[in-house]
Amino acid sequence: MADYREMWKSLDMDLEKHDQLCKVLPEFYGDIYLSQENRPEAMNYYNFVVSEVHGLRIKELEEHRAKDGKVIGTFCVYVPDEVINAAGAIGVGLCGGSDFWEPDGEKVLPRNTCPLVKASVGAKISATCPYFQSCDLIVGETTCDAKKKAWEILNDYIPVHVMDLPQMKREKDNLHWQDEIKIFIDRVEAMTGNNVTEGNLAESIKLINKKRKALERLYNTRKSHKLPISGKDALLISQIAFYDDPERFIKQTNELCDELEKRIESDISVFKEGAPRIMVTGTPMAIPNWKLHHIIETSGGAVVCEETCTGTRYFENFVDENDTTLEEQMKALADRYLNINCACFTPNTGRIDDIVRLYREYSADGVVYFTLPFCQTYATEFKKVKEALDREGIPVIMVETGYSLQDAGQVKTRLEAFFEMLETNKQAAVTE
Amino acid sequence: MADYREMWKSLDMDLEKHDQLCKVLPEFYGDIYLSQENRPEAMNYYNFVVSEVHGLRIKELEEHRAKDGKVIGTFCVYVPDEVINAAGAIGVGLCGGSDFWEPDGEKVLPRNTCPLVKASVGAKISATCPYFQSCDLIVGETTCDAKKKAWEILNDYIPVHVMDLPQMKREKDNLHWQDEIKIFIDRVEAMTGNNVTEGNLAESIKLINKKRKALERLYNTRKSHKLPISGKDALLISQIAFYDDPERFIKQTNELCDELEKRIESDISVFKEGAPRIMVTGTPMAIPNWKLHHIIETSGGAVVCEETCTGTRYFENFVDENDTTLEEQMKALADRYLNINCACFTPNTGRIDDIVRLYREYSADGVVYFTLPFCQTYATEFKKVKEALDREGIPVIMVETGYSLQDAGQVKTRLEAFFEMLETNKQAAVTE
Numbered sequence: 092m093a094d095y096r097e098m099w100k101s102l103d104m105d106l107e108k109h110d111q112l113c114k115v116l117p118e119f120y121g122d123i124y125l126s127q128e129n130r131p132e133a134m135n136y137y138n139f140v141v142s143e144v145h146g147l148r149i150k151e152l153e154e155h156r157a158k159d160g161k162v163i164g165t166f167c168v169y170v171p172d173e174v175i176n177a178a179g180a181i182g183v184g185l186c187g188g189s190d191f192w193e194p195d196g197e198k199v200l201p202r203n204t205c206p207l208v209k210a211s212v213g214a215k216i217s218a219t220c221p222y223f224q225s226c227d228l229i230v231g232e233t234t235c236d237a238k239k240k241a242w243e244i245l246n247d248y249i250p251v252h253v254m255d256l257p258q259m260k261r262e263k264d265n266l267h268w269q270d271e272i273k274i275f276i277d278r279v280e281a282m283t284g285n286n287v288t289e290g291n292l293a294e295s296i297k298l299i300n301k302k303r304k305a306l307e308r309l310y311n312t313r314k315s316h317k318l319p320i321s322g323k324d325a326l327l328i329s330q331i332a333f334y335d336d337p338e339r340f341i342k343q344t345n346e347l348c349d350e351l352e353k354r355i356e357s358d359i360s361v362f363k364e365g366a367p368r369i370m371v372t373g374t375p376m377a378i379p380n381w382k383l384h385h386i387i388e389t390s391g392g393a394v395v396c397e398e399t400c401t402g403t404r405y406f407e408n409f410v411d412e413n414d415t416t417l418e419e420q421m422k423a424l425a426d427r428y429l430n431i432n433c434a435c436f437t438p439n440t441g442r443i444d445d446i447v448r449l450y451r452e453y454s455a456d457g458v459v460y461f462t463l464p465f466c467q468t469y470a471t472e473f474k475k476v477k478e479a480l481d482r483e484g485i486p487v488i489m490v491e492t493g494y495s496l497q498d499a500g501q502v503k504t505r506l507e508a509f510f511e512m513l514e515t516n517k518q519a520a521v522t523e
Numbered sequence: 524m525a526d527y528r529e530m531w532k533s534l535d536m537d538l539e540k541h542d543q544l545c546k547v548l549p550e551f552y553g554d555i556y557l558s559q560e561n562r563p564e565a566m567n568y569y570n571f572v573v574s575e576v577h578g579l580r581i582k583e584l585e586e587h588r589a590k591d592g593k594v595i596g597t598f599c600v601y602v603p604d605e606v607i608n609a610a611g612a613i614g615v616g617l618c619g620g621s622d623f624w625e626p627d628g629e630k631v632l633p634r635n636t637c638p639l640v641k642a643s644v645g646a647k648i649s650a651t652c653p654y655f656q657s658c659d660l661i662v663g664e665t666t667c668d669a670k671k672k673a674w675e676i677l678n679d680y681i682p683v684h685v686m687d688l689p690q691m692k693r694e695k696d697n698l699h700w701q702d703e704i705k706i707f708i709d710r711v712e713a714m715t716g717n718n719v720t721e722g723n724l725a726e727s728i729k730l731i732n733k734k735r736k737a738l739e740r741l742y743n744t745r746k747s748h749k750l751p752i753s754g755k756d757a758l759l760i761s762q763i764a765f766y767d768d769p770e771r772f773i774k775q776t777n778e779l780c781d782e783l784e785k786r787i788e789s790d791i792s793v794f795k796e797g798a799p800r801i802m803v804t805g806t807p808m809a810i811p812n813w814k815l816h817h818i819i820e821t822s823g824g825a826v827v828c829e830e831t832c833t834g835t836r837y838f839e840n841f842v843d844e845n846d847t848t849l850e851e852q853m854k855a856l857a858d859r860y861l862n863i864n865c866a867c868f869t870p871n872t873g874r875i876d877d878i879v880r881l882y883r884e885y886s887a888d889g890v891v892y893f894t895l896p897f898c899q900t901y902a903t904e905f906k907k908v909k910e911a912l913d914r915e916g917i918p919v920i921m922v923e924t925g926y927s928l929q930d931a932g933q934v935k936t937r938l939e940a941f942f943e944m945l946e947t948n949k950q951a952a953v954t955e
Contacts, residue, residue: 201902203635233690236668239869240903253869255691258665263702264687270695437671437685465897470633471672 095146098153102224109219112191113145116379123385127321129361131354133347134324140331144378148334149221155181156225161283164226166211167234168400168431169256171424173410174276176295176337178283183222184333185229187211188377190494192219199244200237205465206493207377208237215248222334223249228282230275232256234435235468252278258437260429269425276421292420296410302337305344306406312351313395314453319354320347321361322369322394323384329401330378362393367513369393370453372446372476373461374469375400380494383461383502390507396453398446399461404431434468442472443479450485457513458487459506486513527578530585534656541651544623545577548811555817559753561793563786565779566756572763576810580766581653587613588657593715596658598643599666600807600832600863601688603856605842606708608727608769610715615654616765617661619643620809622926624651631676632669637897638925639809640669647680654766655681660714662707664688666867667900684710690869692861701857708853724852728842734769737776738838744783745827746885751786752779753793754801754826755816761833762810798825799945800886804878804908805893806901807832812926815893815934822939828885830878831893836863866900874904875911882917889945890919891938918945 099106120141140148152162163175164185175182187196187210195217196209214220223229231242231253242251254271257264276287309328312319328347332340354360369392371383376399384394397403408430411423432442450458458480462469473489480487488509492502531538552573572580584594595607596617607614619628619642627649628641646652655661663674663685674683686703689696708719741760744751760779764772786792801824803815808831816826829835840862843855864874882890890912894901905921912919920941924934 199906201899201905203897203902204899233869236867236899237903239690240866240900243870244903244906253691255689255696257687258671258690259685259687263699267695267699434672435668437665438675465635465899467633467636467668467897467899468672470635471669471676473633474631474676 093146095149098150099145099221102149102153102221103218104221104224105218108217109145112189112219115191116144117142119379123381124323124327127323127361129359130324131320131347131350133343133350136343136347137324137327137331140335141327145221148336149225151336152181152183152222152225156227159284161227162225163279164223164229166230166238167232167256168405169232169234169428169433170230170254171272171275171428173292173295173299173424174272174279174287176298177287177291178276178279178285179291180227180279180283180285183226184377185211185214185220185222185226186333186375186377187214187220188330188380188494192217193494200241203465204237204241205235205374205463207375207463208241210377210494212241212245215245228252228278230254234433235466237465256435257429258435260436260441265425265429268429269421272421272424287417289415289417289420292417293412293415296412296420296423298337300409300412301341302332303406303409305341305348306332308348309344309351310396310403310406312348312355315355316454317355317358317360318362318368318393318395319351319359321384321388322371322397323381323388326376326381326384326394326397326401327378329397329405330376332405333378333401363391365514365517366391366393367456367510367517368395368454369510370396370398370446370450370455370458371402371461372398372458374463374466376461377401382494382496382499383459383490383492386499386503387459387506390503391510392506395455396449398442398449400433403445403449404433407431434472439472440475443476446476447479447483447485450483456486456517457509458485459509460487460489462489462491464491464493486516525578527581530582531577531653531656534581534585534653535650536653536656537650540649541577544621544651547623548576549574551811555813556755556759559755559793561791562756563752563779563782565775565782568775568779569756569759569763572767573759577653580768581657583768584613584615584654584657588659591716593659594657595711596655596661598662598670599664599688600837601664601666601860601865602662602686603704603707603860605724605727605731605856606704606711606719608730609719609723610708610711610717611723612659612711612715612717615658616809617643617646617652617654617658618765618807618809619646619652620762620812620926624649625926632673635897636669636673637667637806637895639807639895640673642809642926644673644677647677660684660710662686666865667898669897688867689861690867692868692873697857697861700861701853704853704856719849721847721849721852724849725844725847728844728852728855730769732841732844733773734764735838735841737773737780738764740780741776741783742828742835742838744780744787747787748886749787749790749792750794750800750825750827751783751791753816753820754803754829755813755820758808758813758816758826758829758833759810761829761837762808764837765810765833794820794825797946797949798823799888799942799949800825800827801942802826802828802830802878802882802885802887802890803834803893804830804890806895806898808893809833814926814928814931815891815922815924818931818935819891819938822935822942824938824942827887828881830874830881832865835877835881836865839863866904871904872907875908878908879911879915879917882915888918888949889941890917891941892919892921894921894923896923896925918948
C-alpha cells in the first residue's frame, strides 16, 4: 500500500491507533482468504481492494471532495443509494465488522449492544475509520432500537440524517416511506447543492440496478451443483459492493462471473464433492466479519447463499426503470426497498417465504441461522422461522456469535455436528 | 380470599402452577408492604385489591363478559384507554412484573430479552395469569424490538391487535398516530359490536382524565417537604390504576389524598427527617416489581417521584375535553398521548426536560436511572440524560436490575454509597 499517512492526518485520524488496526488486517486476511485453494483468478481484484481498503478508495473520495463533491455514509440496505448517486454524491456503507472498534463503542453505548452497532460507533469516535472521516453526512434509519438510539449519540460527532423506516408494510406505510425518500432527497439536495431530477435519478436507478444484476449473476453461479467460488469470497464481494465505485465494481464482478461460468462449464469446484451446501440467514456481516463463513468452510461445509443484508437482501428485486416522473420514481424506489424483508418489520412472513425459496433455488442441504448477540429482532424471529422450516423438513441450526474469536472452537464443534447430521440425511435420502 | 378455583378452571388456567404463584405473593407483599410503619389508613383499600388480585377483579371481568362485554388487555401507556372504555369494553394492563413467569417466557423468547417482556409472554403461555385468560383481545404496539416481535409469538395464543406507534414526533407522525387510533377504533367496534361515538368518547375522555387527576393529586402530596406516603405505596397505587375499575379507583384514591393532605397539614411523614429524596426515572415497574423502591426505602432513601410509565408518564397531560367531533377527539387523543416521552422515540429530548422539571417540582436530591436488563432504548438514552443532568448539577446513578433478587445486596450497596454522597452534598450546601 502506498503512503497515505498525510491523507489520514488531514482526515483527523488517530494515526497511532489506526496503525494497530492496519497491522492486524493483512495477516487476518491472508489466513482467511489467501489460504483458500483454487480461487478464481478474478478474485485478485478484490484482494487488491482489500489491500487498499483505507487507501486508494479513500483517495478517490478525497479527490471527489476536493472538487466540492459530497460523501454520504449509510448503514442499512433500506437507504436508497439511487438518491445519493443522483445528486452527484458518493455513498459508502459504514457498518463496522471488527471487534477492534467495540471497546470504543462501549465508551458511549451499553455493553449489551450488538457488536455491529458498537463497532460502527466505535469506528467513528476512535477516528480510525477513514470512511467515517470522509463523510459529510451519515444516514441512519429506525430499523432497530440499538441503531435508532445510537444515531442520537453519533450526531454529536457528525451530522446525521435519520430516515424513519416504517415497521409494517401496509399501503399507508409505503406512502410513509415514499415521503421519507422525498425528505431524504430534500436533505441531499440541500447539502450537495445539486437537484435530483427525473433524468439523473433515472440514470442512477439504472446504475444501481446494474450493480444488483452483477451480484445476482454472481449468486446464480452458486446455484450450480459444482461451486465455482467459495461462500467466503462471495461474501467479501458483497461487502465490497457497499463502498467500491459502482461502475468499476460492476465491470470487475461481471469479469469474475465470466470466469465462474466457464468453471461451471468445466465442472470446476472449489469444494470437495458432497460438501454440505449451507444457506446462511440472519443478521448482516459487515467487513471484516468473515468469522462464520470461515468456520463453516473450514469445517467441511460450503456456503451457497446468504439471506442477509450482505447477501440477497442487498440485490434482489430491481427498481422499475419505466417510471418517468419524479413522483413515480419515488414510488418505484419505495416499492423496491419495502420488498426487503428485515426482522425489524412486524409481521415479517415474507422473510420466511424468501428463506424457503432460496433454500430450494440454491439446492441447500441445511440452514445456519446467524444472529449477532443482542440483536433482538432476528433472535426473536428465529422461533417463527424454525417452525416454518420444520414444517418444510428443512434442517436449521441457530448460531449466535459476535466478532470475538473466543467462541470459534465452540461454534465449530456445533457446526461440525450439524454437518454430520446433514450428511447422514443425504445418505439416507440416497438409500431410500 | 374466597374460593375462585371454579372460575380459574373455567378460564383454562394451570391451577397447580397458579397455586405456586398464589402461595408466594402474600408473604412477599407482607414483607415489603405491611412491614411499613405509619402507613396511611386508606392504604387498606389497596391492600385489599392486592389480596384479591386474581379474585374479585377477575370475577368482575367475568361478570362483564357473561353479559357479552369484552375485555381488552394492553401493555403500554400509549394505547388509549378512552377508546376501549367508550366501546363498553374493560381495559386491563397486562405487563408482567414477576420472575415467576420468566422461565415460561424463555421457552419462546431469547434469554437476552427484557424481563418485562419475558414475564408478560410467560404469564400467557403458562396460563397462570387470570387477566390474560379473561382477555378477548390484546393490544400490542411497536414501542421496542422485544415487544414488537413478541406480539407475533403471542398471536399464536390469543388475538393481538398491533398499533404502530411512530418513532418520531413530527406533524406527519401525529397524523399517523391519529390514523392508528382510527384503525384501533374500527377493531374495537368490530369486536364489541358497539360504536365509538362523540358522546361515549367524550364521557370516556372525562373519566380517564379524572383518573389522571386523582393520580396527579396523589403525586402532588409527594412534593411536600414532609412525605405523607412512601414511594413504595405510591408505586403500588400506580400499578393498580392499570387494572382496577376506574370509577372505584378514582374514589378510593381521592379518599387517600384527603388523608394525605391532612397529614401534610399536621406535618406527619413516613420518613425520617433528612432522608434523601430520590427521583426514579426509566423503565416501567409492572406489578409486583417493587424491588428497586423497596431497596431504596430500606437503605435510607425516600422515593418522591417516578418518571416512568408506572409514574408520571401515565397521568401527566390531559386529553382536551372541549373537542366535539370524533375527528377532533382523535386528534386530542393523539396530541395527549404523543406528549409522553418514551425512549423508543428519536430524538427524545422531551424526556430530559421532564426529568429536570420533575426533579425540581419534587425537590429531589438525586436521580436513580433504572433500566431493566436488555432494554436497549432506555440503557442507550442514559448517556444523553446523564450529560444533561451533569450540566444541571443533578446527581444521578444508573441501576440496571431485573426481577430476580439475586443482585439485591449489590444494588443496595451501590445505592447506600450514592445516598451517602447525596447527604454529604446536602450538608455542604447547608454549610455554604
